[in-house]
Amino acid sequence: xxxxxxxxxxxxxxxxxxxxxxxxxxxxxxxxxxxxxxxxxxxxxxxxxxxxxxxxxxxxxxxxxxxxxxxxxxxxxxxxxxxxxxxxxxxxxxxxxxxxxxxxxxxxxx
Amino acid sequence: xxxxxxxxxxxxxxxxxxxxxxxxxxxxxxxxxxxxxxxxxxxxxxxxxxxxxxxxxxxxxxxxxxxxxxxxxxxxxxxxxxxxxxxxxxxxxxxxxxxxxxxxxxxxxxxxxxxxxxxxxxxxxxxxxxxxxxxxxxxxxxxxxxxxxxxxxxxxxxxxxxxxxxxxxxxxxxxxxxxxxxxxxxxxxxxxxxxxxxxxxxxxxxxxxxxxxxxxxxxxxxxxxxxxxxxxxxxxxxxxxxxxxxxxxxxxxxxxxxxxxxxxxxxxxxxxxxx
Numbered sequence: 001x002x003x004x005x006x007x008x009x010x011x012x013x014x015x016x017x018x019x020x021x022x023x024x025x026x027x028x029x030x031x032x033x034x035x036x037x038x039x040x041x042x043x044x045x046x047x048x049x050x051x052x053x054x055x056x057x058x059x060x061x062x063x064x065x066x067x068x069x070x071x072x073x074x075x076x077x078x079x080x081x082x083x084x085x086x087x088x089x090x091x092x093x094x095x096x097x098x099x100x101x102x103x104x105x106x107x108x109x110x
Numbered sequence: 111x112x113x114x115x116x117x118x119x120x121x122x123x124x125x126x127x128x129x130x131x132x133x134x135x136x137x138x139x140x141x142x143x144x145x146x147x148x149x150x151x152x153x154x155x156x157x158x159x160x161x162x163x164x165x166x167x168x169x170x171x172x173x174x175x176x177x178x179x180x181x182x183x184x185x186x187x188x189x190x191x192x193x194x195x196x197x198x199x200x201x202x203x204x205x206x207x208x209x210x211x212x213x214x215x216x217x218x219x220x221x222x223x224x225x226x227x228x229x230x231x232x233x234x235x236x237x238x239x240x241x242x243x244x245x246x247x248x249x250x251x252x253x254x255x256x257x258x259x260x261x262x263x264x265x266x267x268x269x270x271x272x273x274x275x276x277x278x279x280x281x282x283x284x285x286x287x288x289x290x291x292x293x294x295x296x297x298x299x300x301x302x303x304x305x306x307x308x309x310x311x312x313x314x315x316x317x318x319x320x321x322x323x324x325x326x327x328x329x330x331x332x333x334x335x336x337x338x339x340x341x342x343x344x345x346x347x348x349x350x351x352x353x354x355x356x357x358x359x360x361x362x363x364x365x366x367x368x369x370x371x372x373x374x375x376x377x378x379x380x381x382x383x384x385x
Contacts, residue, residue, distance in 0.1 A: 025138060026145040029168075043170020044142055048135070049178060056182070064134075074138040 010042065010050045011059070012093070015086040018060060018078035024067075025051070025074065051076065059085055114162055115143045122172065126180040135179065139169070200235065207231040223277050230274070233266045253308050260298045268294060286329050293322045312359050316352040323348025 010032075017028050029047050033040055054060045059082035065075045078086070123136050143165045150161045207228060215224040240259045247256045268291050275284045296318040303311040327344040330336045 024141070026142040029142070030149075044139070044168055045170035045172050045175045048139070049175050052175075052179065052182070072137075073141055074134065 009089075009093070010046055011054055012086065012089040014047070014050055014054065014076075015059065015078055015082055015089070018076060019083065019086060022065075022075045022077040024065075024076065028076070054082065057081075111147055111158060111162065112140075112144060115140055115147075115165070118166065122176065125173075126176050127183060129183060131183070132179065139172075143169075203235060204232075226273060226277055230270045233270045237263050237266055248306060251306070253303075253306060253310070256302060256306070257299050260302050261295045264294045264298050265291065283333065286332060289325055289329055289332075293318070293325055296321055312355065316355055319351050319355070320345070320348050323351075 013032055014028055017023055017031055023031075025044065025047060029042065029044055032042050032047070036042070051060070051062070055062060058079055060076045060078055062074055062076050064072050067073045119136050119140055123132060126132050146165045146168055147161050150164060155161055211224055211227040211231075214227055215221050218224065240263055244256065244259060247259070268287055272284055272287045275281050275287070296314065300311060300314050300318050302308075303314055308314075324345040327336075327341055331338045331341065
């Protein structure tokens with residue numbers, strides 16, 4: 001279930017990672033799975049599908065950079081539109097989080 | 111290991127067209143696989159077969175991604191084909207129009223008038239071009255853009271009529287058409303708002319009545335059809351009608367609110383209990 005919830009927010013998570021700095025597929029995939037406390041197994045296909053979709057929507061842009069064992073890496077950078085969408089998604093999540101905390105934790109939510 | 115990954119990817123990517131985008135994607139995946147294999151080795155894993163299988167497994171439903179990739183490419187292809195057909199149609203229509211214009215000009219030798227065929231034809235193309243996206247805009251309720259398009263269409267029609275009257279007839283003061291233009295634009299906007307159910311219709315109707323009464327008065331007076339006085343009462347009448355519309359709209363609004371309140375009171379009656 002945890003994985004399903006996260007998969008629904010893959011794009012927001014990727015956008016968050018890219019707000020810190022430009023990154024590439026493997027690094028982003030590793031960052032997500034490492035942060036998942038071994039409860040997550042987000043496959044590369046999911047991440048690359050998200051990349052394609054976000055590139056189409058101009059939320060991120062890709063460019064080839066130096067590095068990697070193959071000689072060059074495809075890096076991703078967040079665009080201004082992406083930053084805007086990330087802020088909207090973040091606010092949405094904070095709202096949902098607050099409501100769910102109230103509903104599920106009730107009085108324990110202090 | 112790198113060759114095994116390359117062989118795997120070459121085989122997998124044969125199901126989609128070898129576009130630059132696809133090859134970039136393939137190279138990107140190869141980089142990820144190599145990075146992941148390196149990571150496993152750093153962690154102390156030595157069995158190449160196991161590393162290879164784990165790396166391939168980490169790709170997940172890779173085939174579905176490729177299918178999506180191909181579908182996206184097909185869509186782009188279809189869009190490009192559609193754009194090509196539209197471009198060819200426009201080009202064909204312009205060529206036909208020019209041929210018609212030249213033929214009419216050579217046959218009649220009225221070069222000073224036949225250029226209207228070309229200009230009005232281009233206006234017609236522009237109008238068709240503006241009408242095409244209207245259904246989508248109505249669906250998306252993009253009323254601001256719709257009003258802009260309608261204003262553009264009316265302006266083009268008026269300009270075409272003005273040119274035809276100016277060149278083909280002896281009617282004087284044809285420029286008066288442009289004084290009537292705001293009336294037509296506002297009228298079209300009111301009709302559009304009625305069609306789309308826009309809430310701005312009352313304000314637009316008032317603007318239409320006010321503008322029409324004032325401009326019709328000016329046009330008729332300039333054409334000496336009516337004297338300037340006492341027909342200045344026309345715009346005043348327009349203002350009076352506008353006030354009546356506002357008062358009626360407010361009265362209807364209050365009546366609706368009262369009806370809603372009554373329904374709520376009755377609902378309270380049916381749902382309240384003494385104990």
